[in-house]
Amino acid sequence: MNKQQSYNLTLKIRRFDPDSKRSWIQDYHVEAGRILRFVDLFRKINDEQDPNLAWSSSCEHGQCGSCSVKVNGKPLLACELLVENAVQYFKTITFQIEPLNVAPVVRDLVVDISTAYERIDQIKPYIIHPAPPPTENNEYPITPHELERYVNATRCINCFCCSSACISSHKTFLGPNAMLATIIRVMDPREQEKDQRLKILYSENGIYRCHSSRACSFVCPKEIDVAHFIAVAKEGRITEQE
Amino acid sequence: MNKALQIRSTIHCDLLIIGAGGAGFRCAAEVLEKKPKTRVIALTKGSHPQKSHTSTAQGGLAAVDPRDPADDNIFHMFDTWKGSDCSADQNVVRKICGAAWEQILWLENRGMHFSRDPDGRLSKRTFGGHTLNFGESSAYRAVFEADRTGKGIMDTCWGETLKRGISFINQCLATELLFKENQCLGCIVFRQHEGEFIRILSKATVLSTGGSGQVFKITTNCRQNTGDGLALILQSGLPVMDPEAVQFHPTGIVGPGILASETLRSVGGILRNRKLEPFMEQYAPKMKDLAPRDLVARAMASEIREGRGIVNPDHNVEHVWIDLRHLPDAVHEKQIPEVTGFFKKYLNLNPKEKLCPVHPSNHYHMGGIPTNEFGEVQTSSQEIIPGLFAAGECAAASFHGFNRLGTNSILELITMGKFAGEKALTFLEKFPDQFPEVEGNLSFLRFSNYMEASGKDNIGQIRDALRTLMTENMSIFRNEGGMLKTIESLKELKHRADKTALSSKSLRMNQELVQHWELDNLLTVSMAITQAALNRKESRGAHFREDFPERSDNFNYHSLISMEQFGKVELERREVDMRLFEEKGQHADKFGLIERKY
Ligand SMILES: Cc1cc2nc3c(=O)[nH]c(=O)nc-3n(C[C@H](O)[C@H](O)[C@H](O)COP(=O)(O)OP(=O)(O)OC[C@H]3O[C@@H](n4cnc5c(N)ncnc54)[C@H](O)[C@@H]3O)c2cc1C
Ligand code: SF4
Ligand code: SF4
Numbered sequence: 055m056n057k058q059q060s061y062n063l064t065l066k067i068r069r070f071d072p073d074s075k076r077s078w079i080q081d082y083h084v085e086a087g088r089i090l091r092f093v094d095l096f097r098k099i100n101d102e103q104d105p106n107l108a109w110s111s112s113c114e115h116g117q118c119g120s121c122s123v124k125v126n127g128k129p130l131l132a133c134e135l136l137v138e139n140a141v142q143y144f145k146t147i148t149f150q151i152e153p154l155n156v157a158p159v160v161r162d163l164v165v166d167i168s169t170a171y172e173r174i175d176q177i178k179p180y181i182i183h184p185a186p187p188p189t190e191n192n193e194y195p196i197t198p199h200e201l202e203r204y205v206n207a208t209r210c211i212n213c214f215c216c217s218s219a220c221i222s223s224h225k226t227f228l229g230p231n232a233m234l235a236t237i238i239r240v241m242d243p244r245e246q247e248k249d250q251r252l253k254i255l256y257s258e259n260g261i262y263r264c265h266s267s268r269a270c271s272f273v274c275p276k277e278i279d280v281a282h283f284i285a286v287a288k289e290g291r292i293t294e295q296e
Numbered sequence: 297m298n299k300a301l302q303i304r305s306t307i308h309c310d311l312l313i314i315g316a317g318g319a320g321f322r323c324a325a326e327v328l329e330k331k332p333k334t335r336v337i338a339l340t341k342g343s344h345p346q347k348s349h350t351s352t353a354q355g356g357l358a359a360v361d362p363r364d365p366a367d368d369n370i371f372h373m374f375d376t377w378k379g380s381d382c383s384a385d386q387n388v389v390r391k392i393c394g395a396a397w398e399q400i401l402w403l404e405n406r407g408m409h410f411s412r413d414p415d416g417r418l419s420k421r422t423f424g425g426h427t428l429n430f431g432e433s434s435a436y437r438a439v440f441e442a443d444r445t446g447k448g449i450m451d452t453c454w455g456e457t458l459k460r461g462i463s464f465i466n467q468c469l470a471t472e473l474l475f476k477e478n479q480c481l482g483c484i485v486f487r488q489h490e491g492e493f494i495r496i497l498s499k500a501t502v503l504s505t506g507g508s509g510q511v512f513k514i515t516t517n518c519r520q521n522t523g524d525g526l527a528l529i530l531q532s533g534l535p536v537m538d539p540e541a542v543q544f545h546p547t548g549i550v551g552p553g554i555l556a557s558e559t560l561r562s563v564g565g566i567l568r569n570r571k572l573e574p575f576m577e578q579y580a581p582k583m584k585d586l587a588p589r590d591l592v593a594r595a596m597a598s599e600i601r602e603g604r605g606i607v608n609p610d611h612n613v614e615h616v617w618i619d620l621r622h623l624p625d626a627v628h629e630k631q632i633p634e635v636t637g638f639f640k641k642y643l644n645l646n647p648k649e650k651l652c653p654v655h656p657s658n659h660y661h662m663g664g665i666p667t668n669e670f671g672e673v674q675t676s677s678q679e680i681i682p683g684l685f686a687a688g689e690c691a692a693a694s695f696h697g698f699n700r701l702g703t704n705s706i707l708e709l710i711t712m713g714k715f716a717g718e719k720a721l722t723f724l725e726k727f728p729d730q731f732p733e734v735e736g737n738l739s740f741l742r743f744s745n746y747m748e749a750s751g752k753d754n755i756g757q758i759r760d761a762l763r764t765l766m767t768e769n770m771s772i773f774r775n776e777g778g779m780l781k782t783i784e785s786l787k788e789l790k791h792r793a794d795k796t797a798l799s800s801k802s803l804r805m806n807q808e809l810v811q812h813w814e815l816d817n818l819l820t821v822s823m824a825i826t827q828a829a830l831n832r833k834e835s836r837g838a839h840f841r842e843d844f845p846e847r848s849d850n851f852n853y854h855s856l857i858s859m860e861q862f863g864k865v866e867l868e869r870r871e872v873d874m875r876l877f878e879e880k881g882q883h884a885d886k887f888g889l890i891e892r893k894y
């Protein structure tokens with residue numbers, strides 16, 4: 055297959071200026087090699103056209119969840135989206151790029167992620183009451199089989215793509231990633247405080263707000279089957295001992 | 297001075313953590329656990345602490361399991377000493393290796409999801425440079441959480457500190473340390489969202505700002521790693537130690553330089569050249585592909601130089617291959633899924649079927665803020681600065697000397713972080729109730745220069761020029777001519793940067809403004825690296841001089857470099873601690889000035 059080496063793209067980026075509180079859409083025309091990432095495009099815009107365009111990133115290889123944006127409506131990591139793949143997936147060379155709708159916008163594509171994190175903080179993302187290991191000065195034994203039940207949920211990087219895609223979480227629902235963080239600790243044998251966990255899980259803001267659309271699983275850049283974990287929790291199967 | 301620049305408010309706290317990565321978090325957790333209700337504030341430059349660079353550490357965490365009949369702390373100490381090319385400090389090596397397993401259990405007991413063996417115990421894997429019996433065979437010494445070990449540490453420590461009431465200030469810059477009569481009393485902070493400066497007065501302050509990899513064009517480091525901690529220290533008239541000791545990771549993925557972890561080699565990946573020869577056999581007959589990073593990186597660069605590299609058409613760079621095709625599916629899927637995923641994601645290539653292009657990528661800064669074994673920051677005459685601590689990649693105690701072994705960095709975070717926390721606790725006990733008044737002035741000076749500059753240029757382009765310059769002249773091979781040229785070019789770039797006007801004068805979430813400030817730090821750190829490297833007329837660990845290819849006993853010391861004003865450097869020395877050798881205990885002979893062969 056003969057691959058096209060570069061593309062002339064149009065990026066329609068949603069801008070917001072906190073000083074004037076003005077919001078608008080700005081078009082940028084960018085020529086880009088086939089395996090440049092969208093974060094590279096933003097940097098290219100800063101270096102060549104507009105140093106003011108604000109966007110977020112940190113690791114730039116899909117490990118930290120800082121660079122989430124919506125591209126043509128789909129929440130994703132801008133550091134993982136290659137030009138070639140974007141053109142193929144969305145079947146276009148014009149892209150609408152918006153900030154995630156999970157927290158107030160600070161400027162352009164930058165949102166106040168700390169606010170979004172407050173939902174995770176609420177579910178207590180730590181072991182509330184750790185079980186002491188059966189033999190002192192040792193690890194708490196967990197077999198690979200036991201770990202396998204929830205290890206996938208621990209891969210979540212809190213990029214909030216799922217929350218952005220989940221209609222329910224725009225209201226009272228704490229959101230798919232907050233649910234994952236709770237479910238992990240219900241399933242982790244080292245957590246003794248299961249009651250508090252279950253209360254949160256089955257509370258007003260908990261999993262019953264989820265209507266099983268599976269949008270979360272569909273958009274998760276880590277390919278975590280979030281909806282599956284939530285379904286298992288709804289059925290009450292997460293508290294079962296193996 | 298620009299009128300918009302003023303201190304909006306002053307906050308008081310007991311402990312200030314500048315940089316909530318692995319080291320900063322472990323330190324905060326220690327203090328909060330031992331003394332609940334301590335007022336701890338942690339700063340981070342990213343949007344949230346969980347986004348810190350530690351979250352990307354993949355491979356593992358070295359620690360000798362006391363239950364392991366084959367392994368022993370003394371072997372870990374030896375490997376670290378040998379790996380450092382005889383320039384780690386032996387008091388630090390002993391202290392860290394001795395505390396390692398306890399710290400692993402600390403993490404495990406608090407919920408870290410380590411990978412397990414069939415009996416439910418922590419699994420272990422081998423890593424380059426880690427051996428049994430003083431180099432005899434590979435040691436299984438690295439515990440890990442699949443290929444997200446750093447994330448495991450971050451999630452655990454973040455949770456622990458959150459549980460115990462830490463306060464975070466995210467997306468901010470520490471722009472200036474505050475001192476009164478040599479005692480550190482906190483810092484000035486620029487809050488990016490609000491575009492405001494605040495003053496934080498703290499009884500104890502910990503610098504844990506991480507690495508400086510953005511100095512180089514091809515790097516595994518995240519966007520925030522602009523060496524701010526080192527620049528803050530230099531700006532305060534204090535020294536940095538061994539800045540010339542910069543590590544290049546052999547297997548950066550062609551393009552941006554994303555790290556393909558050492559794990560790829562420890563699970564059996566083989567480096568090959570254009571003729572598909574497994575070339576490491578010639579450079580390190582015993583350890584082969586598992587030899588330490590600097591040797592592997594130099595071998596790869598030599599293969600490329602001698603015409604046995606391959607050109608990548610998309611990025612137009614030369615590289616060699618790593619071959620993963622022969623590894624069983626289970627290894628691909630269970631042990632290295634994230635890393636092999638990178639090749640798929642960033643190159644659209646399947647490592648089960650195809651060779652993967654890799655080239656050396658800047659990875660780690662061994663040099664940093666000089667501290668003693670407790671994390672207390674020192675002056676050039678090795679006096680302790682009361683109230684100031686440093687830990688993690690921005691610090692140099694020095695555990696790694698001139699070359700760090702894989703898995704030893706995140707071990708350093710959780711041990712030195714804890715030690716610094718312990719010391720800070722005793723320091724807090726003695727602190728008087730009343731805070732002395734201090735003000736800062738350097739931040740406003742720097743920021744008002746940025747606001748008032750009027751030249752037409754682009755910060756991003758100057759940064760790119762700097763990074764290319766450093767990659768070309770200050771990477772794996774260095775020589776005097778190249779370094780002298782680099783120093784001149786750095787001065788020119790600094791001159792250009794100083795004149796560059798901002799395209800918007802808004803202070804709120806103005807990335808260009810932040811990048812200008814970061815660029816100044818990158819320039820400062822680059823200058824320190826280059827000057828110290830020029831002065832070190834020998835090759836040691838990751839510092840390789842083509843004009844002086846051998847290690848020389850005349851340079852058995854740490855370089856200390858101060859630079860209050862850009863380009864005006866003062867060089868001093870710190871002796872390497874060799875007490876394991878000098879105490880003449882069992883195996884003392886292994887800790888002398890030994891040869892570094894693998
Ligand atoms: C891809 C990759 C993989 C790695 N894998 C391993 C491994 O397997 N094993 C191993 O031992 N090591 C590994 N390392 C090295 C290791 O990850 C780092 O050395 C280590 O994480 C550094 O931790 P830290 O706590 O010092 O800093 P970081 O985690 O980088 O944290 C620094 C913090 O300081 C903040 N900060 C910086 N500047 C400022 C400022 N001016 N104001 C306020 N806050 C600031 C940052 O935002 C961040 O929160 C790896 C490194 C990379 C790049
Ligand atoms: S499955 Fe539930 S949690 Fe997931 S997106 Fe749909 S409503 Fe939200
Ligand atoms: S579950 Fe997936 S999409 Fe949701 S925050 Fe975690 S990593 Fe992101």
Ligand code: FES
Pocket residue numbers: 110111112113114115116117118119120121122131132133134
């Ligand atoms: S920048 Fe870290 S996930 Fe994209």
